[in-house]
Amino acid sequence: MSTAELTLDEGLARLAAIAGQAHARIRGETVEVAPADARETAAILRFAQENGLAVTPAGGGTKTCWGNPVEAQIRLSLERMSAVREHSWQDMTCTVEAGCPWAAMQTQLARHGQTVALDPLWPERATVGGVVAANDSGALRLKYGALRDLIIGMTIVLADGTVAKTGGKVVKNVAGYDLHKLMTGSFGTLGVITEVNFRLHPAEERTQTWTANAGDAAEFAEPLRALLDSQMVPSAVQLRVGKDGCALDVRVAGRGEAIEDCARRLSKIFSEIGMVPSSEAVWGARQELYDAANATILKASMLPAEVCPVSAELRHWATTEGAGVQCVAYPFGLMTLALQAAPPAAFLVQLRARLRPTGGSVVVLAASDEMRAGLDVWGCDADALGLMREIKRRFDPNRILNPGRFVGNI
Amino acid sequence: MLHPTIIAELREAVGVDGLITGASQLQTYECDGLTNFRVLPGAVVLPRTTEQVQAVVRICARHKLPFVSRGAGTGLSGGALPAEGGVVISLARMNRILEVDYANHYVIVEPGVINAHVSQHVAAQGYFYAPDPSSQSVCTIGGNVAENSGGAHCLKYGFTVTHTLALEVVLPSGELVHLGSAAPDSPGYDLAGVFVGSEGTLGVATKITLRIVKRPEVVQTLLAAFDTPQAAGQTVSDIIAAGMLPSALEIMDTLAIEAAEAAVHAHYPKCGGLLLVELDGQASEVEALMRDVRALAEQNGAWEIRLAQSEQERALIWKGRKAAFAAVGRISPNYIVQDGVIPRTALPQVLAEIERMAAVVELRVANVFHAGDGNLHPLVLYNRTIEGQEEIALDLSYRILHLCVDSGGSITGEHGVGKEKQQALGYMFAEPDLATMQLVRCAFDPESLANPDKVFPRPRLCADRPGPYTPHPLETAGVAEIF
The missing domain is CATH 3.30.465.10 (Uridine Diphospho-n-acetylenolpyruvylglucosamine Reductase; domain 3)
Structure with missing residues (x-):
């Protein structure tokens, strides 16, 4: 916290006066402070605003790397407000x-x-x-x-x-x-x-998961369309794509008779591919992508009907390029992609160009610093960006809250 | 009266047949469903395209003229009340369904499309548009977006905001922006989420992308008669506590039943509290759940339980429920419609308190509610010809709203704040809350031209006047039931 007016130690003293000695400390170039309630939070923000200090609100720190990096002088931890x-x-x-x-x-x-x-x-x-x-x-x-x-x-x-x-x-x-x-x-x-x-x-008390396997995501396009066009109401559906093939998981919650009924319907819809009961563990697939070390993670958004074709195209690209790509996609149009090595710059450009015409987007969530440096992680091309900036200006005119982290460097 | 140059500019923008300036024609637009507030606009324009809306809004921006956009005018809170000397932008002619995409479960419509027409349009493929305000046969999607309309089935399916994927919006500056997308989570602030329900104060929606939903396999509707609305209310709590999410849970009290019977002969049992439960979904599941509902109703003392045996019977049950508001006109010369929300568990105490408050001032209150989500529609009955009674009724209807807030609820569940409840919003939210909302308003509309002097409280000097209910012209003509 070396602004012209305030040393790190002075900042610590001021913040400790608000939240208590035990709840403010220096970490590197940052003062970390944990207010007890909204009132103390307000006092900290007022102090930051008066002194032109940037603040980053912090929870469990699991998604700190999402968005642009922020250089904040105050890390405002919510750890004491946890009830x-x-x-x-x-x-x-x-x-x-x-x-x-x-x-x-x-x-x-x-x-x-x-x-x-x-x-x-x-x-x-x-x-x-x-x-x-x-x-x-x-x-x-x-x-x-x-x-x-x-x-x-x-x-x-x-x-x-x-x-x-x-x-x-x-x-x-x-x-x-x-x-x-x-x-x-x-x-x-x-x-x-x-x-x-x-x-x-x-809470869903009784659930059952089934899985179908196929060599290519394109094979799922028709049964998935039929499933979503049916009167069944699954609580979750996901498509998993990796180098060894593709899987489609369906989970149903309900009473015994309803689950049996769903099993019959699913076996009809997936009669050609075949669907078998599987484990709840498959629903950890998205988390597993994030847990792999050093992967580049992208969040792609697309129209629901694009999920299978885009998955197939990505797998084809990975095979041709010899790249390691895994995806977990949900049928409402969200896909998480994990790339083992940093993809060539053209990859992101092409994927964005592929999805944008139908309103889709690609956000880079986890990437090496080198990769981040050369690209716009958000890829926001909205014509409402000016309006978003105006909202930011009205809410936070001095740009003390996570400055630069969001779309368009908001 | 608007300056002749402005009139000429508006005519240039929308053509001769798109401009209304004659005093008698302007009168058609002087109010919405809250008919006791009336203001004559300076002009009404009827654009046919987004470009025409933009042109009109730019004229307004240039001359700092307030404008109010308007759909069918069925709103019950005065949201479409014209601004004095301002322009009313009627979206009635922008009524095309532009695109239907079954593979991606959406439709793109213009704002003047009637709510029920969306469902009709996609019905053949087995889809429907879920939000169903009771005025759905006449109200427009643009109006629904402005009010974030609900309806009896929003308990399960959600509100207009849940089903609005994307919007094309003309900002109060005349600039055109696109908010949201048919693909989820567009990067940036969720401006579509904020725009829906902003009651016309942030701009004019000119294209709306709506989610459509697959029609459920079966729908079952059950009626249960209880001695008191409290017993019906307890059954609602028990149904929810059992982990069920019915598509509708409605309660009517004696007065409301009496009125509905007089109007549409729905063959309701004469009772103190009538519960209507609708379940939908897969046949196997619905049948099992309906057995449980029946058992819970019996446990709470239901002495008559009736399951609709045919689509006609089901339609009749709903007709009675949906006609309840207007039907109250048959048992009372005048009435005020209110729209409070309370936590479901507060229902017994709030009902008892409303009864007590009504008894003190010797008025009757009929109660119709969307019980599943705690949305009450108390109807305060009175007779205007008795001197002083209207004021007492108005005061009572306000105190009922305050009671809802004091019970942890809200002043409006679906009718909006509009003109009617500006002051009540100040009872529900503190100054810092309102000031924060104003930041959004100012970012969208720094000159306060879009539907000015609505929603937010005016200077404390002005007292609110909730509306005694007078029939909407559409209602009088028998075209619509208004709730």
């Missing part, structure tokens, strides 16, 4: 502090057989605030919708110290703007999320 404040199980809602690890929240909710119906990465370490700020989601999104549709309210602290509530604790509510939708996926650039209200679902 499930309220679980109104009869109303199927909960209020959780942003620093609560995702899995810890789910354990608490499970006591009443309920869940926030989302399967993010690193659930043991990732926090509620981090998952929301990064808008992470997994296979369950097919049935339960995107993260933003599970959030009914929020408490946020703005750069100027304003503590604002948005939404509420009821599922149906159209009073005022839905600022929590703006905050979801905003990567900590508009405010610090301190509390989130979720709508809950009954």
Whole structure:
């Protein structure tokens, strides 16, 4: 924290005065501070704003590398704000502090057989605030919708110290703007999320997973179309593509008779390829891509009907180039790609060019520093970028919150 | 009256047949479904294309003229009330369904397309558009986007925002932007998510990409009669606690049943609390769950349980429910419609309190609610010809909204804030919350030209006036039921 006016030690003293000696310390060139509540968070942000210091809000630190790197003088840890404040199980809602690890929240909710119906990465370490700020989601999104549709309210602290509530604790509510939708996926650039209200679902008690295998993803195109066009409601579907072949997993939740019924329907839809019962472990596939060391990870978004053809094209490319590529794709149009070696620059350009005409995109989430240096990790070509910049300017005029991390260097 | 140069510019933008300036014709646009607020606009334009909307908005921006965009005008909170001397942009002529993509489960429509037409358009392929506000036979998608409309089935399927994938929007500056995408998670802020439900204050949507959903295999509708709405409410809680997610859970009390019976003869049992449960999905699952629902209803003292045996019977049950609002006109000369939300568990206390509050001022309140998500529609009945009663009724309807907020709920679940509940928004949110919302408003619309003086509280001096219900012209004409 070597700004002209303030030394690192002075910064530490000021922040310790807000959050307490035990909750502020120096780490490298950064002061790490852990406020106890929204009020202390506000005081820290006001201090940062007055002194022109950049702040990066931090949860479990699992997705710090997503987006552009940020040089912050203050690392604002939410670790002390980690409680499930309220679980109104009869109303199927909960209020959780942003620093609560995702899995810890789910354990608490499970006591009443309920869940926030989302399967993010690193659930043991990732926090509620981090998952929301990064808008992470997994296979369950097919049935339960995107993260933003599970959030009914929020408490946020703005750069100027304003503590604002948005939404509420009821599922149906159209009073005022839905600022929590703006905050979801905003990567900590508009405010610090301190509390989130979720709508809950009954936890899936009985589930069954089936898997079909094929040499090429293109073989899945027709049965997958038929599955999504059917009246079945699977809770998750994923396509796994690797050098050894492709697999399609389907999970159904429900009562015994409903599961048996689904088994019959699936065997009909997949009669040519064949589908067999498999293990729940297959749903860890996306996480496994991230856990592989030194992989370049891309998040590609596409129209649902593109998932099989794009997977097939990628596998073909990998075979021709001798590149190691693995994908896990969900049929609503999200694909995670892991490349063993950094891909040639042209690869990203071509993939973006392939997906953009139909509204798709490719975001680079994990990559070596060399690779990052030469490219735009977000690849945002929206004509609303000017409007996004204006929103950032209104919320954080002095650019103290995660400056530069988001699209267009917001 | 607008300056002749502005009139000439607007005529240039939309053509002679796209401009209305005659006083008597302007009157058609002076209100929406909240008919006791009326303002004559300076002009009404009826653009046919995005370019024409842009041209009109640019004229407004240049002259700092306020504009209000409008669909079918069925809104119940005064959201489409014209701005004094401003321009009304009617999207009625932009009513084409532009694209249907079954492989990717979406349609692209213009804002003037009627809600029910979307479902009709894709019905042959077994799809439907899920949000179903009760005015769906006349209300438009553009209006639904503005209000984030719900409906009886949003308990399971979600609201307009859940089903809006992408938007083409003319900003208040006249600039055209595209928000969201049919492919998920476009990089950047979720501006489509913020735009939906912004009640016309952030710009004009000119193209909307909507998700369509496969029609469920079976739909079963059950009626259960209880002595009290509380017993019906407990059954709702038990159904939810059992881990079920019905597609609809509706409750009507005695007065509402009486009114609905008088209007459409739905053959409802005469009871203190009527519960309507609809389950949909795979046949095997629905049948098993319906058995459980029946058992839970019996446990809570249901003395008559009826499962609709045919599509006609099901339609009649829904007709009665959907006609309940308008039907109240048969048992009371005047009434006020409210739209509060409470946590489901607060239902017994809130109902008792509403009853108590009504008894104190000697008025009747009929109750119709989307019980699954705690959305109440109390209907305050009164007689305008009795001196002072209207004021008492208005005051009661407000205090009911405050009661909802005090119980941990909201002042509106689906009707929007609009003109009617501006002050109530200030009861629900504190100043810092409202100021933060204003940051978004200012980023989109720094001059406050898009639907000005709506949603946000005005200076504290102005008292809110919720609307005594007077029939919408469409309702009087028998074209629509309004809820």
